[in-house]
Amino acid sequence: MGLVPTTTPSLELHPDRLLPADRERRPIARRLYESVKDLPIISPHGHVPPSWISEDTPFRDPTSLLITPDHYITRMLHAHGVPLSDLGVGRGPLDDSAARAAFTALCTHWSAYRGTPVRYWLEEELAGIFGVTVRPSAETADAIYDQIAAKLAEPGFRPRALMDAFGIDVLATTDDPCDSLDEHATLAADSTFAPxxxxxxxxxxxxxxxxxxxxxxxxxxxxxxxxxxxxYAGYVAALEERRRYFVSRGAVSADHGVIDAVTVILDEAEASRIFTAARAGTATEEEATALRRHMLSEMARMSCEDGLVMTIHPGVRRNHHTATFDTYGPDVGCDIPISVEYTDSLRPLLDAYGTHPNLNLVLFTIDETVYSRELAPLAGFYPSVYVGVPWWFIDAPEAIRRFRSAVTETAGFSRTSGFIDDTRAFCSIPARHDMSRRLDAGYLSELVVEHRLGEDEAHEAIQDLVVANPRKVFKLGGESR
Amino acid sequence: MGLVPTTTPSLELHPDRLLPADRERRPIARRLYESVKDLPIISPHGHVPPSWISEDTPFRDPTSLLITPDHYITRMLHAHGVPLSDLGVGRGPLDDSAARAAFTALCTHWSAYRGTPVRYWLEEELAGIFGVTVRPSAETADAIYDQIAAKLAEPGFRPRALMDAFGIDVLATTDDPCDSLDEHATLAADSTFAPxxxxxxxxxxxxxxxxxxxxxxxxxxxxxxxxxxxxYAGYVAALEERRRYFVSRGAVSADHGVIDAVTVILDEAEASRIFTAARAGTATEEEATALRRHMLSEMARMSCEDGLVMTIHPGVRRNHHTATFDTYGPDVGCDIPISVEYTDSLRPLLDAYGTHPNLNLVLFTIDETVYSRELAPLAGFYPSVYVGVPWWFIDAPEAIRRFRSAVTETAGFSRTSGFIDDTRAFCSIPARHDMSRRLDAGYLSELVVEHRLGEDEAHEAIQDLVVANPRKVFKLGGESR
Amino acid sequence: MGLVPTTTPSLELHPDRLLPADRERRPIARRLYESVKDLPIISPHGHVPPSWISEDTPFRDPTSLLITPDHYITRMLHAHGVPLSDLGVGRGPLDDSAARAAFTALCTHWSAYRGTPVRYWLEEELAGIFGVTVRPSAETADAIYDQIAAKLAEPGFRPRALMDAFGIDVLATTDDPCDSLDEHATLAADSTFAPxxxxxxxxxxxxxxxxxxxxxxxxxxxxxxxxxxxxYAGYVAALEERRRYFVSRGAVSADHGVIDAVTVILDEAEASRIFTAARAGTATEEEATALRRHMLSEMARMSCEDGLVMTIHPGVRRNHHTATFDTYGPDVGCDIPISVEYTDSLRPLLDAYGTHPNLNLVLFTIDETVYSRELAPLAGFYPSVYVGVPWWFIDAPEAIRRFRSAVTETAGFSRTSGFIDDTRAFCSIPARHDMSRRLDAGYLSELVVEHRLGEDEAHEAIQDLVVANPRKVFKLGGESR
Known part of the structure; x- marks a missing residue:
């Protein structure tokens, strides 16, 4: 591994990070980025627990805030031999000594994250939010832990204060249809809380x-x-009722994580027959699959009626490693993507609802092959379809560049969703949105220097990507402040 | 959307557009591009109606020339909520007021095309052919419409004059096997018409x-x-006869748009049996599919005999949106690609004919995943196989760069087809070929600055790509004028 | 084809070849490359015949050394109409006149290799090893042939001397389980031979x-x-015994070339039943496939026990052109890749052995679509899984750049295998490893100029890629000299 540094390396955020380095593009990219860097954050899809915001209790410690809930981080440590239990996964909060040890494990494996967006986000969180000035390592771990822990005890680092400091205008949570949404009601009723x-x-x-x-x-x-x-009729009516309830509590979208994007439309009698069999536990696997695919089409139908934006995230084999799932439960880092097909799969749904004026359908993927082949062509024809920005494993600089390169030529900028952070790592939200703005500035600067787009239009385009697209696609209304 | 410009933005074509912007590559790319920019256009596959050339009647109006027949344009307007009927699709020509409204719709949605090749081509057509100097917008639409309409009334803007101005040496049309090809005969017999x-x-x-x-x-x-x-014997003989007729009228290739690239070779008795059943309407779906796949192999056999170059374009789900097809018919912008397999699919055909000296087989794709995995490896072994340049949705700068990057390392430059415009948008032909020349100059300049290729060889390579490859691959003979 | 040069073009190796050309990245890339360019070569997977090294007999002639055994070269000549038999394929060594003619064929088709890594490697071999100073062509072929032939007669160009000159520390061969490995024993016992x-x-x-x-x-x-x-029990025991024998002779890995990566784990009784049927010639195709997939899982189990690193190279349709196989046999250039699935396919194997501390599993692919979708996510969770570097058709500059771009963001650098040359072209080994070092320097320089990684860390990262990763992944122990 080589060199031992004689002084502790510093941690600094370069103002031009992620912008193209060449002297042709960098000044243009800088101007584009400058024009949007301070705009508020619109986050129409994510996984922050609403109780954090409504209760506004201080975060417990650096590990339970930054490591334990973030499977991006824990999976890589696991790959390097650190047991998930040492990181607090599936165990509830760690005591202080164990939390400190987990934080040290992360800092000790800092080199494992070289070139990853996790590293990029963490650096921005450590330096930008907590004022850390030294590079994480086995030697610096304790001092950094103490510095963050001290900050977390300050009032300015409670969830609502951070949300304000981050400039978050809109934050969507992800909720169970049976949830009371009381926390959302509390927040909406609180006139002192603007977002x-x-x-x-x-x-x-x-x-x-x-x-x-x-x-x-x-x-x-x-x-x-x-x-x-x-x-079946009651089942459908109950779903419609809960969707209406969500709408009444401010929901703008319904989100669907499915193994594939296949849709079918069963006739009422067949759907009803399978539903009854499934309730009786006698449905075959094929019947259960057919009903699941039919219900995805039903969700589109309901969206046409109640206006909820429909988002679909298919193609992830959940809990790939059985022993890990049995020990730690879901969402701990062993979900692995598979290939996905959209063109034929979504045809029944799109045939029925694809040109309905109330439907906005955002299609996400981790299978990059579909961007130029399927998603951009679909979004370039159907008024309802938008291409979701890269998600999860591909929410990263190189992948985002590939996304713009693959999608723009067929779908332009206006048929894409705007940035989605999709995260439960609360402190990474500003870093993620900022990363997206830098990368879009870089992509647009390439079009400008190659004389494919005037710089005045590039400025309009990046405003749209940061503000207009998410507001339009997710029906958030209003203009940026 | 932001800024309202105080002056009308201009429309200008920068001489270095699409060339790499950095100071290392740009001068080399410029020299390479300069060396081929004025070479004649060879267009061995496209969809311009031959009657336009043989009758040489003036174009009716800007909309029927530039918008209505171009599904690249109409599909994006449809995605933005403009009904296809408003654009003249499936309605025959629009009256002047409706044609003008359609043109205004395009100009009003000009920002939707940012970053797309449609925008790039249109700018080149508007500025380069019609002398438009202002950026299209709701405000400028009428003036631009009038300017183009005035030009279309001039003799220099009739089809043959434009074809001459464009420098088109060879233009292939796409024709039904039962077509009389009278227009081609008329043109061939006209000693005043050189192309x-x-x-x-x-x-x-x-x-x-x-x-x-x-x-x-x-x-x-x-x-x-x-x-x-x-x-069956008569069916095969009739196809052979029509191919010979096409050859006698100057045809150099036979083109095959198929849903997949699967080939089989049935024995004569089985093919005959299925044919008879199909004629009687009693063939099963499997039998019909088998006969279709067998006939694709038969086309290769016939190519070995009559010398017609064989081109295959698989993998597009036609008429994806049923209601649009029912209202407007085919080719209106709702065809969506699917994934395609070539290695196993073409094996029966290639086993039988892949090393035949008379066969040239050009394989196109919209599924970019096959470039490095299947098409380049096939073209790097079989003397008959050439990789077709990017087609349709991926006939665009970033995609063409990905194509060269993915294909060259296994197949070199000489196993690729040369540029194909594949268009029914007559006025876009020079812009498309020019785009290809700029991009190939850019790609080659990268090899030069990284010391992977001498600049003298890069000059030979781009000449080959523009002239020698299409002439060789499509058996066009002769040298460039 | 254009220009006839008035003087013979020279062949020169630019010191900055393959490094990024822009002035921001090049100096950083140069420093990174300089720091590793003279490090010894570790080649943990390849196809050099061990007899070449143990017998150390002089190479016969330029063609039998450089052309005949290298299907990368022969397949492209075949695509350009040169019969494989003219190149000595499947014929044993050519006589001098035929060998010279084959070499002339290569030089005459030099332009066919423009932009390919074959060209890049050959230039480095010709100029760097044999001192050739003129570009190959029909005119220069004889002189170059003579120059190489003269060198091959010198003692410094015998296999062991070249191996020393190349700086090869470790060279793995590929061997049949029944091989005596006598040549390996001879070499190990020879105290005068260090590698x-x-x-x-x-x-x-x-x-x-x-x-x-x-x-x-x-x-x-x-x-x-x-x-x-x-x-079945004896069959498994015999395999275990031969693996132990290989371990005793220094083997560090077991390599698996399979058509797909599907694994199953049969229970003992079922495996035994199918084995007995297969021995009797009565197993069905499904049963034979199931046993093959079970045995791949068994290989993983044995690796957990005996420690051999497991490498899997799936997804190549061997001997695609039947007539070529019938005439020339396997490995002559007509193997063509197909798509491959890993996530679901490997799940049974990984469920059973994926977190076993003794298992190192290196997954190679020619299907680039799986890098970001499947392989990087797997390697970013399972401690046993490493992503293999690009192999065969994609062992090339642009593809290697795509690999780093697609894999690093999810798996970092440390979950990749280190460079593998996988070649039977002995003289290309240093050129291939050098190419990899240059490309990794270029990739890291991009991270540095975009402020994603400090240059000090980039230096550590490239050391790891060249030395630490292959030693760790292939359990080679020790530190670089």
Whole structure:
């Protein structure tokens, strides 16, 4: 591994980071970035727990804030031999000594993150939010831990204060259809709190009869909605009712994480027949799959009626390593993507609803092959379809560049979703949005220096990407402040 | 959307557009581009109606020339909510007021095309052909419309004059096997008209027994060829006869748009049996598919015999949105690509004919994943196989760069097809070929500055790409003038 | 083809070749490259015959050294119409006149290799090893041939002397499980010979009951191992025994070339039943496939026990052109890649062994689509999984850049394998490793100029890529000299 530095390396954020380095593009990219860098953050899809904001309790310690809930970080440490339990995964909060040890593990493996966006975001969080000035390492871990812990005890580092400091205008959470959304109501009613914190309807587990938990969840759906879900008509009505409830609490979208994007439209009698069989536990695997795919089409139908934007994130094999799932549960870093097909899969849905004026359908992918082949062509024809920005594993500089390169030539800028952080790592939100703005400035500067776009138009385009697109696509209304 | 410009933005074509902007590559790219920019255009595959050239009637109005027939343009307007009927699609020519409104719709949505090749080509057409000097917008639409309409009334803007001004040496059309090709004969017999306008044999609908129109088309094939197509032997003989007729009228290639690239070779008895069943309407879906795949192999066999270059464009789901197809018909912008496999699919065909000295087989794709994985490896071994340049959705700067990057390292430059415009947008032909020359100059300049290729060889390579490759691959003979 | 040069073009190796050309990155890339360019070569996977090293006989002639065994070269000449037999393929050595003619064919088609890594490597071999100073062409072919032939007669150009000149520290060969490995023993016992030449266990044909040769090979396995392979338990024991033998002779890895990466784990009784059926010639195709996939999992189990690193190279359709295979045999340039799936395919294997501390599993691909979608996510979670560097058709500058771009953001640098030359072209080994070092320097310089990584860390990273990663991943122990 070589050199031992004689002095502790510093941690600094260069003002031109991620901008193109050549002297032709950099000045243009700088001007474009400058024009949007201080605009508020619109985050129409993410996973921050709403209780953090409504309760506004101080964060416990650096590890439970920055490491334990962030599977981007924990998975890489796991790959380097650190047990997930040492990081607090699936264990509840660590005591101070264990939390400190987990933080030291991260700093000791700092080199493992070279070239990754996790490293980029963390540097920005450490230096930009917590004022850390030394590079993380085994030697500096304790001092950095102490510095962050001290900050977390200050009032300016409680969730609402940070949200204000981050400039977040809109923050969407992800919520169970049976959730009361009380925290959202509390926040909406609080006249001292300006940002919009909106819920998102996420019904996956209610739509897949193959899940062992499905029948119980559908029962609960009946109880919460007050509509008997004993038959198919009631089940559909209960879902419609909960969607309306979400709309009444400020929701703008419904989010769908599915293994594939295949849709079918069953006739009422067949859907009803399968539903009854599934409730009785006698549906075949094929029938359960058919009903799941039909219900995805039903969600589009309901979106046409209630206006909720529909987002689809297909193609991830969840809990790939069985022993890890059995020990730690879901969402701990062992989900692995698979290839996905959209063109034929979505055809039934799009045939039925693709030109409906109320439908906005945002298609995300981790399978980059579909950008130029399927998603951009779909978004370049269907008025309802928008290409979602890179998500999860590909929410990273090189991948975002590939995304713009692959999508823009067929779909332009206006048929893309605007940036989505999709994160449960609260402190990474500003770094992620800032990264996106820098990369879009870089991409646009390339078009300018190659005389494909005037700089005046590039300025309009980046304003649209940061403000107009997310507001339009997610029906957030209003103009940027 | 922000800024309202105080003066009308101008429309200018920068001489270095699309060339690399850095000071290392740009001078080399300029020299390479300069060496080929004025070479004549060879267009061995496209969709310009031959009657436009043979009749040489003036174009009716800007909209029917530039918008209505160009699904690249109309699909994006559709995505932004403009009904296709407002653009003249499927309606025949619009009256002047509607044509003007359609043109205004395009100009009003000018920002939607930022970063797309459609925008790039249109700018070049407006400024380079029609002398437009202001950027299209709602405000400038009428003036631009009037300026183009005035030009179209001049003799210098009739089809043959434009073809001459564009420097088109060879233009291939795409024709039905039963077509008389009279327009081609008229043009060939006209000693005042220098360019070659050659037909292309496009037999798709005669080769797919699953189509509802197939039986009637095969009947017509029998009538036109004078060979009874009541049995398989006659069907094959009639196809061979029409191919010979096309060859006699100057055709150099046969083009195949197929849903997949799968080939099989049936024995004569089985092919005959299925053909008879298909004629009787009793073939199963599997049998119809098998016969279609067999007939693709038969086309290769015939190419070995009559010398027609074989081009295959697989992998597009046609008429994805049923309601649009029902209202407007085919080719209106709702075809969406799917993934395609070539290695195993083409193996029967290549096993039988892949090393035949008469076969030139050009493989196109919209599925970019196959460039490095399948197409370049195939073209780097089989003497018959050439990798087609990017087509349709991926005929665009970034995609063309990805193409050269993905293909060259395995197949070099000489196993690629030369540029194909594949367009029905007549006025975009010079812009498309010029775009290709600029991009190839840029790619080669990268090899030069990285010391992977001498500049003298880069000059030879770009000459080959513009002239020698298309002449060799499409058997056009001769040297450039 | 244009210009005839008035003087013979020279052949020169620019010191900055392949480094980024812009003035921001080049100086950084130069410093990074300088820091590793003279480090010894570690080649943990390749195809050099061990007899070349142990016998150390002079190479016969330029053609049998540089052309005949190198299917990268012969396949392109074949695509340009040169019969493989003219190049000595499948014929044994050519006589001097034929060897000279083959060399002339290569030089005459020099332009066909423009932009390919074959050209890049050959230039480096010709200029760097043999001192050639003129560009190959029909005119210069004879003189170059004579120059190389004269060198080959010198003692400094015998295999061991070249290996020393190349700076090869470790060279792995690829060997049949029944091989005696006598040449490896000879080399290990020779105290005058410093490099490690280690065997690699390559059991493909013993693991696929669908092969016509399988039964005879399993018989031979029994004879060589001294364990009766008449039943499944003996078959497994014999494989284990031969692996132990390879370990005792210095092997560090077992290599698996499979058509797909699908794994299953059969229970003992089912595996035994299928084995017995396969031995009797009565196994169905499905059963044979199941046993092959089970045996791949078994290889992982054995790796956990005996520590051999497991490498998998799936996804190549071998001998695509039947007539070529029938005439010339395997490995002559007509293998063509297909798409491959890893996430679901490897799940049974990884569920069972993916977190075992003894398993190192290196996954190679020619299907680039899996880098960001599957391989990097797998390597970023499983401690056993490493992403193999680009292989075969994609072992080339642009593809290697795409690899780093696609993999690093999810897996970092430390979860990749280090460079693998995988070649039977002995003289290309230094050029290939040098190419990799230049490209990694270029990639790292991009991170530095965009302020994503400090230059001090980039220096550590490139040391790791050249030395630490291959030693760690392939369990080679020790530090670089």
């Amino acid at each position: 919009r914190v909106v819920p998102t309807f996420r019904p996956d587990k209610y739509l897949d009869p193959a899940l062992a938990t499905w029948a119980a969840d559908v029962d609960r759906l009946g109880q919460v909605s007050g509509i008997d879900t004993g038959d | 070659r306008v050659v037909p292309t044999f496009r037999p798709d609908k005669y080769l797919d027994p699953a189509l509802a129109t197939w039986a009637a088309d095969v009947d017509r094939l029998g009538q036109v060829s004078g060979i009874d197509t009541g049995d | 490690r030449v280690v065997p690699t266990f390559r059991p493909d044909k013993y693991l696929d009951p669908a092969l016509a040769t399988w039964a005879a090979d399993v018989d031979r396995l029994g004879q060589v191992s001294g364990i009766d392979t008449g039943d």
